[in-house]
Amino acid sequence: MKNYLALAVLMGGLAAAQTNVMNIPALPPGKTAPATSTTPVTSPVTPAPTPTAPTPTTPTPTTPAPAAPTVTTLPTGTTALNVTASLVGPDTVRAGEANTWDFMIKNTSSAPLHLEHGACDVRFEVLNAAGEVVRPDPKNTLCTMQLVITDVQNGEEATMQKIRWEGKDAQGNPVPAGTYTLRAKFVGGGNFTPPATKQVTVQ
Numbered sequence: 001m002k003n004y005l006a007l008a009v010l011m012g013g014l015a016a017a018q019t020n021v022m023n024i025p026a027l028p029p030g031k032t033a034p035a036t037s038t039t040p041v042t043s044p045v046t047p048a049p050t051p052t053a054p055t056p057t058t059p060t061p062t063t064p065a066p067a068a069p070t071v072t073t074l075p076t077g078t079t080a081l082n083v084t085a086s087l088v089g090p091d092t093v094r095a096g097e098a099n100t101w102d103f104m105i106k107n108t109s110s111a112p113l114h115l116e117h118g119a120c121d122v123r124f125e126v127l128n129a130a131g132e133v134v135r136p137d138p139k140n141t142l143c144t145m146q147l148v149i150t151d152v153q154n155g156e157e158a159t160m161q162k163i164r165w166e167g168k169d170a171q172g173n174p175v176p177a178g179t180y181t182l183r184a185k186f187v188g189g190g191n192f193t194p195p196a197t198k199q200v201t202v203q
Contacts, residue, residue: 073125073136074185077192082109083152085196087163087184092201095167095174102159103184105193107152115150115160119143121188122161126169127181134169134180160186167202177202 089101103122107113120143126135152158163184169175180200186193 071127071131071133072183072195073133074123074183074195075137075187075192077187078190079192081105081113081115081186081191081193083107083113083193085184085186085193087182087196087198089198090200091198092203093165093167095177095202098164098166100162100164101182101184101198103161103163103186103196104157104159105150105152105186106157107154110154112154113150113152115188115191117148117150117160117186117188117191119146119148119161121148122163122184122186124163124165124182124184126165126175127183128175129179134175135165136170175202 083105086104086106087101088104090099093099103124105113123137125133125137128134148161150158150160163182165182167174178201180202182198182200183195184197185195
């Protein structure tokens with residue numbers, strides 16, 4: 001009986017110690033409970049770097065390569081004649097066969113042209129398609145001592161001399177088939193003409 005009495009006293013004390021919702025004091029007038037934020041917290045976003053335009057580069061100017069010197073074995077003179085020069089003859093030949101071409105000049109000055117020159121003063125050479133001299137102007141060529149006189153009126157043409165080529169190289173061998181350039185020039189008594197050229201096909 002005593003045990004029941006002690007238990008009843010204990011239970012009554014616990015009931016008095018419990019807190020009821022009704023026992024929570026109200027907030028003072030004019031105050032409200034702080035609002036609970038429902039916005040999710042996000043990590044700050046680092047903005048992407050703004051692309052920068054590439055710095056324009058100024059191209060470095062290139063210096064053109066100097067032109068290759070013209071290869072020639074023809075002699076030079078001191079006084080240029082007021083003429084134009086040309087070669088007239090066959091366009092196609094056979095290697096090893098002799099052919100001739102006329103070296104002609106046209107007087108472009110306003111006065112008649114009178115020349116007294118040697119029979120070998122018109123010299124010539126032959127170049128292949130690569131611009132290499134395959135038949136150079138021969139050195140120490142024996143020529144006749146014959147004196148040649150060339151008179152050309154202003155505006156007119158005349159043949160100064162004929163050149164002969166057998167379709168052979170400097171060693172006297174027939175050249176391979178292909179396209180070749182004959183280049184001839186008059187040099188005599190210090191006077192000279194511009195070179196005359198003609199393309200010839202060797203079969």
